[in-house]
Amino acid sequence: HNILELTILLYCILTCLNVFFPNLDFSWSTELEQNLKDVFQLSKFRPLQLKAINLSMSGKDLFLVMPTGRGKSLCYQLPAVCSEGFTLVVTPLVSLMEDQLMYLKSIDVEAVSLNASSSKEHAKMVLAELTDSKAPFKLLYVTPEKIAKSKLLMSRLEKAYNAGRLSRIAVDEVHCCSQWGHDFRPDYKLLGILKRQFPKVPLLGLTATATGSVLKDCQKILCVPEPITLTASFNRTNLYYEVRLKDSNSDDSVSDISALIKERYKDQSGIVYVFSQKDAETVSADLQKKGVNASPYHANMNPEDKSQVHRKWATNKIQVVVATVAFGMGIDKADVRFVIHHTISKSIENYYQESGRAGRDDKPADCIVYFGFNDIFRISTMVVMENVGQQKLLTMVDYCQNVDRCRRSVIAVHFDEVWDDEGCNEMCDVCHYITVDITQHAKDVVQIVELAGSLDEKLTPLKVTEAWMGKGPAKRRKMIQTTTLSRLEVEAIITSLLLQGYLSEDFSFTPYTTYFYLKLGGKAPLLKNQSHSITMKMRRTGLDANTVSTTQQTVQESFRQEAFGCISRD
Ligand code: ADP
Ligand code: MG
Numbered sequence: 001h002n003i004l005e006l007t008i009l010l011y012c013i014l015t016c017l018n019v020f021f022p023n024l025d026f027s028w029s030t031e032l033e034q035n036l037k038d039v040f041q042l043s044k045f046r047p048l049q050l051k052a053i054n055l056s057m058s059g060k061d062l063f064l065v066m067p068t069g070r071g072k073s074l075c076y077q078l079p080a081v082c083s084e085g086f087t088l089v090v091t092p093l094v095s096l097m098e099d100q101l102m103y104l105k106s107i108d109v110e111a112v113s114l115n116a117s118s119s120k121e122h123a124k125m126v127l128a129e130l131t132d133s134k135a136p137f138k139l140l141y142v143t144p145e146k147i148a149k150s151k152l153l154m155s156r157l158e159k160a161y162n163a164g165r166l167s168r169i170a171v172d173e174v175h176c177c178s179q180w181g182h183d184f185r186p187d188y189k190l191l192g193i194l195k196r197q198f199p200k201v202p203l204l205g206l207t208a209t210a211t212g213s214v215l216k217d218c219q220k221i222l223c224v225p226e227p228i229t230l231t232a233s234f235n236r237t238n239l240y241y242e243v244r245l246k247d248s249n250s251d252d253s254v255s256d257i258s259a260l261i262k263e264r265y266k267d268q269s270g271i272v273y274v275f276s277q278k279d280a281e282t283v284s285a286d287l288q289k290k291g292v293n294a295s296p297y298h299a300n301m302n303p304e305d306k307s308q309v310h311r312k313w314a315t316n317k318i319q320v321v322v323a324t325v326a327f328g329m330g331i332d333k334a335d336v337r338f339v340i341h342h343t344i345s346k347s348i349e350n351y352y353q354e355s356g357r358a359g360r361d362d363k364p365a366d367c368i369v370y371f372g373f374n375d376i377f378r379i380s381t382m383v384v385m386e387n388v389g390q391q392k393l394l395t396m397v398d399y400c401q402n403v404d405r406c407r408r409s410v411i412a413v414h415f416d417e418v419w420d421d422e423g424c425n426e427m428c429d430v431c432h433y434i435t436v437d438i439t440q441h442a443k444d445v446v447q448i449v450e451l452a453g454s455l456d457e458k459l460t461p462l463k464v465t466e467a468w469m470g471k472g473p474a475k476r477r478k479m480i481q482t483t484t485l486s487r488l489e490v491e492a493i494i495t496s497l498l499l500q501g502y503l504s505e506d507f508s509f510t511p512y513t514t515y516f517y518l519k520l521g522g523k524a525p526l527l528k529n530q531s532h533s534i535t536m537k538m539r540r541t542g543l544d545a546n547t548v549s550t551t552q553q554t555v556q557e558s559f560r561q562e563a564f565g566c567i568s569r570d
């Protein structure tokens, strides 16, 4: 009783607290919300952003692991705007730095940069402003070599620190610190000086890909005593993942792709990734011939043409870019509704990145990959010089080849993420079954087995299949209801009836072998009941639907709709 009363009391107290203080806010919470909307023009935080920002604002050192394109930058840009002084941002590439400066300028946030291409005057002005309490800039972007090599910069930072103007340090692409990471940069190794010289300034390390051991290494190199690590899920819930098989003999994937673009993705923006520069040209030309507004993009085009294609696509004057992986850096279009891979990527990481350019606006989008036997070997020879190239390629092949594990679970396991089967929500082809009513089919099949029984005959599963498909003896055909369903469908239904107990196995032994026959199962009598119905789950796109040509596929699909009266996804 005591425990019960105590629980009730506690519950009341908590409820009261909740009513009177709906948000046990931080002192900066209101300003944060305000600036998110007014300055960054965003309506709400994405998962983990607010948590990361609150931790950093409370002065904690933090490692944030979040997939590309999810919005890591906001986690230091917004705190920078809401803090006194400025935030030091270390970025590995000048191009990334310039993208950010351009973006910040467009939303009226003052930011400056120092890199190898800064002019002397510019550098001088920036260095002077570091210690000027009236300087308006909120972010200072530098490359790691500036920290490593410029004593002048360090001395100015020191002054700013002592004046309390250095509010935060952000190290972007923090995995570059570690030799065990995939993108080691020697200058990152020297960044430990920051935390040693400025111990009171909270540091925020950001990366899209880092395992636990790489992060441990980064922690040591950066001299961060006890960082908190936040890891965002890799699960992009709004993306639908699908694999389609490509027939090596008669590759009609381009017809398939053009049909998709003209029907399912009519007037919607997308990317088709291809294997080579030559493929970019030919696939693009083929699509154009079929009436798709497409343009090629690859590294070998001249810079003006490249930026023109990019610009026209970004402003929806081109619907589809047919590109090699050169189309990647700085692609930040929010409303990409489909990313189709005409050829598989060279690893799951690559596939995740490339396909991840779809649906950045959090609305539904599709990621389809065409998987062909020959492509495996085309890519294999391309990555032959890479250390673990073959191994990585096989992870991609496994992703495509697999037909019984959820595509998301394959990706999650690959990224060492704990996977919960609910996480897919039927948003991949493997999980996307349709529920169909098979009551009438069950009655037909049971009738066949019953009839055989009355004639004192035993039927193997093969005989049942053939009888139902109208391939049995003529006199028998008249007495039963045959079907027009495909063989794979017939087999799937018979299996399901067996699993559900409407049929059961009837073994027969001879000295030489054991025969498997079908007989009525315990639940068969239920079918006499008018109101009894049976359903089963069926894969919408099976091996059968993929290997037949598009027209056949449509016929089959409509067959299926007729036969099952079912609804498909689109
Ligand atoms: P990352 O560094 O993690 O790869 P970015 O910081 O470059 O990602 O952000 C990618 C895109 O996501 C940007 O266009 C950004 O404006 C957008 N974004 C970030 N946060 C949000 C949000 N809360 N709501 C909507 N879009 C956001
Ligand atoms: Mg980034």
Ligand code: ZN
Residues within 6 Å of the ligand: 406, 407, 408, 409, 424, 425, 426, 427, 428, 429, 430, 431, 432
């Ligand atoms: Zn799934």
